[in-house]
Amino acid sequence: AAGVIQSPRHLIKEKRETATLKCYPIPRHDTVYWYQQGPGQDPQFLISFYEKMQSDKGSIPDRFSAQQFSDYHSELNMSSLELGDSALYFCASRTIRNTEAFFGQGTRLTVV
Amino acid sequence: AQKVTQAQTEISVVEKEDVTLDCVYETRDTTYYLFWYKQPPSGELVFLIRRNSFDEQNEISGRYSWNFQKSTSSFNFTITASQVVDSAVYFCALSGDSGGSNYKLTFGKGTLLTVNP
Numbered sequence A: 001a002a003g004v005i006q007s008p009r010h011l012i013k014e015k016r017e018t019a020t021l022k023c024y025p026i027p028r029h030d031t032v033y034w035y036q037q038g039p040g041q042d043p044q045f046l047i048s049f050y051e052k053m054q055s056d057k058g059s060i061p062d063r064f065s066a067q068q069f070s071d072y073h074s075e076l077n078m079s080s081l082e083l084g085d086s087a088l089y090f091c092a093s094r095t096i097r098n099t100e101a102f103f104g105q106g107t108r109l110t111v112v
Numbered sequence B: 001a002q003k004v005t006q007a008q009t010e011i012s013v014v015e016k017e018d019v020t021l022d023c024v025y026e027t028r029d030t031t032y033y034l035f036w037y038k039q040p041p042s043g044e045l046v047f048l049i050r051r052n053s054f055d056e057q058n059e060i061s062g063r064y065s066w067n068f069q070k071s072t073s074s075f076n077f078t079i080t081a082s083q084v085v086d087s088a089v090y091f092c093a094l095s096g097d098s099g100g101s102n103y104k105l106t107f108g109k110g111t112l113l114t115v116n117p
Helices: none
Strands: A005-008 A012-013 A019-024 A033-037 A044-050 A055-059 A064-068 A074-078 A087-094 A106-112 B003-005 B012-013 B017-022 B024-026 B032-038 B046-052 B059-061 B062-070 B074-077 B088-096 B111-116
Touching: A005 A087, A012 A019, A019 A055, A019 A087, A019 A106, A033 A074, A044 A064, A044 A074, A074 A087, B003 B088, B017 B111, B024 B074, B032 B074, B046 B059, B046 B062, B046 B074, B074 B088
Parallel strands: A012 A106, B012 B111
Antiparallel strands: A005 A019, A019 A074, A033 A044, A033 A087, A044 A055, A064 A074, A087 A106, B003 B024, B017 B074, B032 B046, B032 B088, B059 B062, B062 B074, B088 B111
């Protein structure tokens, strides 16, 4: 069965650079979530989309933006990267009729 | 606001011992869902179980079992006859739909389980 695909799996950026993380949800899933997990921390909710509209927002820095496209894939754009942005970024998707979300394998971002 | 507390930061056991991971939650939702995830050193989040607030029936799946008690707001997880491959961080999580939270997950801080040979 198809799973949630995240790309890239690993990313190394320098401070003040920009990064774009991509998430391809399971086919026919209309809701996407982004989570950030810092080293030794629990995953923290950043933002979610339903039918290409932002549905909820968590502790997402102003330097970050995200959107969901017409094919339901989502991108998380991160600008002016800081060392503290180094983390695992997870995407999860679900269909509105099912409360369970499925996680991708994550993107490990390292800011140096 | 929702909150998940995993009081055990780290647990270390010897292989074949049974181990229970504790999880206590807070929510004002009448309908909510509880989850356990396993995160091995490779980093992916592995789904283990989901329970909804209407179903307090405990469950056993192989060496895993779960004890959901609404009266004490607890959702504990037991591994029987632990194995080295069980070594991982285990997260308890909660989701609901109050205030448009859209079933996003609130995680506990995680419990690092180390199973020694």
